[in-house]
Amino acid sequence: AVKAGEMVYAWTTEDKIAQKAECGGAVTGLLKYALANKMVDAVLAVQRGQDIYDAVPTIVTDPDKLAGTAGSLHCGTLLLAKVVQKFQKGSPDKKLAVTVKGCDLMALHELAKRKGVNLSNLLLIGVNCGGTVSPVKARAMIKEVYDVDPNLVHKEEIDKGQFIIEYEGGHKGISIDELEDDGYGRRSNCRRCLYKVPRQADLACGNWGVIGDKAGKATFVEVCSDKGADLLQKAVKGGAIATAPADPKGIEIRKKVEGAMVKLGQKWRKKDFTSLKADLWNKIAEETSRCIKCYSCIENCPVCMPVSNNGVETKSLMVEQGALPPSPMFHMRRFAHISDSCVNCGQCEELCAMDIPLALFSHAIRSEADLAFEPKLGKPDYSN
Numbered sequence: 001a002v003k004a005g006e007m008v009y010a011w012t013t014e015d016k017i018a019q020k021a022e023c024g025g026a027v028t029g030l031l032k033y034a035l036a037n038k039m040v041d042a043v044l045a046v047q048r049g050q051d052i053y054d055a056v057p058t059i060v061t062d063p064d065k066l067a068g069t070a071g072s073l074h075c076g077t078l079l080l081a082k083v084v085q086k087f088q089k090g091s092p093d094k095k096l097a098v099t100v101k102g103c104d105l106m107a108l109h110e111l112a113k114r115k116g117v118n119l120s121n122l123l124l125i126g127v128n129c130g131g132t133v134s135p136v137k138a139r140a141m142i143k144e145v146y147d148v149d150p151n152l153v154h155k156e157e158i159d160k161g162q163f164i165i166e167y168e169g170g171h172k173g174i175s176i177d178e179l180e181d182d183g184y185g186r187r188s189n190c191r192r193c194l195y196k197v198p199r200q201a202d203l204a205c206g207n208w209g210v211i212g213d214k215a216g217k218a219t220f221v222e223v224c225s226d227k228g229a230d231l232l233q234k235a236v237k238g239g240a241i242a243t244a245p246a247d248p249k250g251i252e253i254r255k256k257v258e259g260a261m262v263k264l265g266q267k268w269r270k271k272d273f274t275s276l277k278a279d280l281w282n283k284i285a286e287e288t289s290r291c292i293k294c295y296s297c298i299e300n301c302p303v304c305m306p307v308s309n310n311g312v313e314t315k316s317l318m319v320e321q322g323a324l325p326p327s328p329m330f331h332m333r334r335f336a337h338i339s340d341s342c343v344n345c346g347q348c349e350e351l352c353a354m355d356i357p358l359a360l361f362s363h364a365i366r367s368e369a370d371l372a373f374e375p376k377l378g379k380p381d382y383s384n
């Protein structure tokens with residue numbers, strides 16, 4: 001029997017999924033098996049919308065439609081936790097399978113602590129994540145650095161440390177280190193992220209460590225829970241996916257790459273936080289003075305719930321309605337109640353109408369607090 005802790009190479013047995021999948025289609029094969037066999041009522045996955053910069057969270061209830069969700073989209077600004085929350089609000093008894101990155105998983109755990117989601121109704125298929133690129137920056141980067149019209153790009157991938165694009169007339173890859181040295185590349189919160197292999201999911205899937213003839217054609221699956229073991233075992237028995245033991249050399253390589261990525265994340269934290277050190281509060285005051293109180297940072301944060309225990313939205317006595325810029329208390333209040341739990345998902349910053357580096361501030365405050373109180377973020381084996 002399959003057990004938690006096991007590591008295998010896995011791939012789909014279905015051509016339609018394999019053609020569209022990122023690395024052999026095990027993830028989509030597993031999701032399809034779970035849905036078709038009523039282990040879950042629905043799947044939440046991510047589908048390409050208008051173009052490669054448009055990653056759309058999609059609920060699927062027809063197993064035959066799952067092939068359309070295969071493939072990795074690196075240029076979306078996505079956090080799936082709040083979509084799960086909305087789904088469960090409408091359908092509290094339905095079981096949902098969802099593909100999650102580390103930030104999705106951390107956000108789900110924070111929401112679960114606040115009774116915003118029910119983890120027991122979720123089947124979590126984790127994907128390793130080295131980072132994402134904001135859609136706006138991706139377009140600028142492709143135009144300015146790659147010298148290619150971003151509208152002509154029909155595929156992007158991140159492989160062996162390079163961001164690679166395929167477009168009408170060719171393909172180009174540039175090292176992410178080089179792009180980031182020039183101010184492009186991954187979102188700044190992804191650079192600082194240390195949660196690369198989502199071991200709090202039921203299965204953790206990725207391409208790191210797949211070597212030999214299976215490279216590019218299979219996914220490395222680490223079984224992280226009994227639920228994950230049960231799904232993998234049943235999906236293999238049912239013929240939905242095939243597996244082979246992970247190559248011991250591949251296991252070592254995966255460990256090394258994960259370690260190197262964590263070190264890189266620590267380097268970015270040091271760089272970003274050190275630059276704030278001298279003048280954090282003045283910097284916060286200066287940047288937030290641009291705020292137009294659109295409330296996007298509040299609405300999109302998985303931790304920020306400005307409601308009291310009886311569910312009523314709480315009103316601040318120290319923030320005048322309709323006044324711009326808002327009094328410092330508008331942001332102080334937010335930092336005060338989220339900064340012990342900020343998961344560095346980047347949503348507040350990415351979706352801020354005024355480009356205020358909010359995630360940098362809340363992550364810096366959170367990381368500082370972790371040094372003194374309860375270190376949670378910052379450990380590669382993040383656990384609640």
Ligand code: FAD
Nearest residue numbers: 021022023024025026027028045046071073130206207208
């Ligand atoms: P598929 O069958 O192709 O299924 C992929 C699944 O991912 C689908 O369910 C799809 O809906 C979902 N998905 C696509 N984009 C997103 C998104 N932005 N957010 C959430 N879900 C999404 N593996 C590594 O080993 N190292 C990495 O650095 C790494 N970085 C990644 C970064 C991102 C943003 C993503 C999405 C994946 C990353 N992976 C990484 C995982 C890898 O790309 C494959 O997803 C994994 O190996 C599974 O391959 P597959 O063929 O089985 O998946």
Ligand code: SF4
Nearest residue numbers: 301342343345346348
């Ligand atoms: Fe994410 Fe920003 Fe909320 Fe932190 S404060 S959890 S980065 S949205």
Ligand code: SF4
Nearest residue numbers: 291292294295297352
């Ligand atoms: Fe202000 Fe930006 Fe938050 Fe909108 S998203 S309320 S502009 S800080």
